[in-house]
Amino acid sequence: MSGALLRAEALRVAFADRARKRPFRSAPRVEVLHGGDFAIHAGEAVGIVGESGSGKTTLGRALVRLLEPAGGRVVFDGTDITHAPEPTLRGLRARMQMVFQNPLASLNPRRTIAASVAAPLVARGERAVRAPVLAALERAGLSAVLAGRYPHQLSGGQRQRVGIARAIVTRPDFILADEIVSGLDVATQAQILDLLRTLRREMGLALAFITHDLSVVRVLCERVVVMRQGAIVEEGGCAAVFAAPRHPYTRRLLAAIPLPEVDDAWLDAAEPDADAA
Ligand SMILES: Nc1ncnc2c1ncn2[C@@H]1O[C@H](COP(=O)(O)OP(=O)(O)O)[C@@H](O)[C@H]1O
Ligand SMILES: [Mg+2]
Numbered sequence: 001m002s003g004a005l006l007r008a009e010a011l012r013v014a015f016a017d018r019a020r021k022r023p024f025r026s027a028p029r030v031e032v033l034h035g036g037d038f039a040i041h042a043g044e045a046v047g048i049v050g051e052s053g054s055g056k057t058t059l060g061r062a063l064v065r066l067l068e069p070a071g072g073r074v075v076f077d078g079t080d081i082t083h084a085p086e087p088t089l090r091g092l093r094a095r096m097q098m099v100f101q102n103p104l105a106s107l108n109p110r111r112t113i114a115a116s117v118a119a120p121l122v123a124r125g126e127r128a129v130r131a132p133v134l135a136a137l138e139r140a141g142l143s144a145v146l147a148g149r150y151p152h153q154l155s156g157g158q159r160q161r162v163g164i165a166r167a168i169v170t171r172p173d174f175i176l177a178d179e180i181v182s183g184l185d186v187a188t189q190a191q192i193l194d195l196l197r198t199l200r201r202e203m204g205l206a207l208a209f210i211t212h213d214l215s216v217v218r219v220l221c222e223r224v225v226v227m228r229q230g231a232i233v234e235e236g237g238c239a240a241v242f243a244a245p246r247h248p249y250t251r252r253l254l255a256a257i258p259l260p261e262v263d264d265a266w267l268d269a270a271e272p273d274a275d276a277a
Pocket of ligand 2 (some may be wrong): 056057058179
């Protein structure tokens with residue numbers, strides 16, 4: 001794992017027990033991530049897959065230190081950030097950004113698009129934000145016209161592009177994307193995945209892509225990590241894992257990828273009708 005841009009060793013995360021009605025200081029904590037090892041190299045794209053509740057988001061949030069781990073270590077570019085204080089993290093956040101599943105929830109409804117995208121720059125004390133914000137919007141495929149609009153005035157795909165623009169505005173080395181295409185229709189999903197591929201190439205980004213959808217990983221990532229019940233159960237190159245999954249759970253996940261529903265022959269036959277209509 002040496003030379004990794006970001007690496008986690010024996011990472012454990014515990015939450016206060018939700019079932020407890022009254023949060024006593026001694027409330028028992030429930031461990032939901034049990035000793036995860038993870039590494040990503042500069043410029044690499046790694047898929048983190050597993051069914052809902054398997055701990056993908058928890059691992060991701062611990063990796064970028066939105067959560068403080070209960071055990072283990074997180075090292076970003078040689079700096080141990082496992083228990084780094086907020087000022088240290090603020091400095092590093094420009095280099096590791098996150099795009100969230102639900103852009104409507106992660107964008108402030110009362111802020112213009114420009115203000116949302118500028119937020120990471122403002123957070124690190126930059127005053128001249130106009131040029132980098134417009135550049136990030138353009139890179140994310142958004143017209144400068146949208147800069148003065150509000151999140152509710154945009155389509156779902158456009159809002160997710162705003163999330164991406166905000167994540168790239170500081171020119172980070174690493175982006176964690178958590179289920180960012182899950183709420184979008186298939187055509188918009190394909191456009192967003194295409195954008196991520198382009199950004200990786202142009203900006204040399206390392207990308208951790210969390211998804212429950214293995215077919216997305218196949219088009220975007222070189223490596224895949226499979227999670228189940230708070231543990232990493234399989235890991236390897238996408239080609240190898242998809243061709244010969246070792247863990248029975250991975251085999252089940254792969255079997256669950258829906259086959260394309262389009263029947264080409266039927267489409268050809270249907271086309272003249274469509275023209276006539
Ligand atoms: N803030 C929290 N407090 C208590 N339990 C949580 C919290 N966040 C997640 N969990 C629990 O941790 C487990 C893993 O959740 P999560 O990381 O969100 O899974 P995934 O992203 O794979 O769906 C689940 O059992 C979930 O209920
Ligand atoms: Mg999740």
